[in-house]
Amino acid sequence: MFKKLIEESTAKSPWLFHINAGSCNGCDIELVSVLTPRYDAERLGFKLTGTPRHADIVVVTGPVTKQSLPRVLRAISQVPEPRCIVTMGSCPQSGNVFRGSYSVAGPLSKYVPVDVDVAGCAPKPEAVIDGLVLATQILKEKRAKK
């Protein structure tokens, strides 16, 4: 019964940690807008945390520049299991307009397993919420497997 309670709670209380991996700031603003009164992701339990140790879901924005890559990997490795990695915007998936640049090390999926991709430049808040809710389901499955 206790196990079931923890599983249910895992899906209902996902805390986000946001990493900017060389983003143009467009996606960062869209992510914050998800928490504003209009979209209010807190009604689903989402909360932005300040440290990776408290996080369940890591949201990565930006094309993952060579400078930011080691920091991104280090921050992700600090997140306790079960964790979920969500890329936001087209940049971490394909490089977007920065593709082929000498300073871009992405896509992120070359280095860590990515659970959810939210495409768009920048994605709509509705799409972001949809992706995050999908991530909570994956979190719950990961917890159940443990």
Next chain:
Amino acid sequence: MMTIVLTALQYLGYILIFPGFLFCFVIGMLLCGIDRKIVARMQKRVGPPVLQPFYDFFKLCGKETIIPAAASKTTFLAAPLVGLAALVVLQLFIPIHGFSAFSGMADIIVILYLLLIPAMAAMLGGAASGSPYAGIGLSREMVTIIACELPLVMVLLAVGKVVGGDAVTFSFSKIANYQLANGSLITHASLIPAAIAMLLIIPGETGNHPFDTAEAETEICEGLLAEYSGAPLAVYKLTHCVKVLTLTSFFAALFLGGIGTGIVVVDALILVAICIVLTIVSISFVHAITARLKIEQVFKFYWTTVTGLALISLVLAWYGL
């Protein structure tokens, strides 16, 4: 022999169920959930469900606990438990309309010390984690405690003077009995500034907005809690919730005593209702309408405005007004 066993069982019941751990757990979490809901409603949001703190707690219980390589393991893991235990013990001292699990000659002084232990434990745990962010959080937490402590002591002195008459009393049962006989102390004109000061102390002591400089998530990565994850973090979150209950019921016992029927269950429900109102007034409203203060502003606010209010009460009480 039988009576000893029965007494031991009775105290075990006090500590574990009511008004100890289980009561603190459920009602404290409920207060925090209501707080988050009210803040959201004031910001025109739907807000998380009232049970959200429970979900957060159980989720954190199921997460991996990472102990940093630089941390001192025993202190790191023991600190949250010590803080929680101190608060649960504190709750046993607070009278509920005449009923109190523990009582003594100078329990208010015991309460003052017990109130410090969770903050001290959080500081020890933060220091043991070896994180530089926790170091900054530690110094800020210390300043916040010092800022809150002075007006709190003055409020207690004023209350003690009004109740004790010639000799200042530090006995909570005396304060409760005085209020049973003479009505709530908040109706006492000289104690109204002290009550307002106490309302302002509550968010400072619990580390709620706008006095949450020690755990500022956006600037110093949650400060003292920066390295905590999993079950110890869950205990910290629980400690925060219990602290809200403890301080609001402390206020209720100091200023709103004498409201009740004498039946413990009914009185406990009345206390919960009072605590909900106090949480909304002193924590939620303040949270929704203010931005986070800087640490020196917190200190200045407590040592001028709040201490001033408490001082007015103390002087008025001293001259018997």
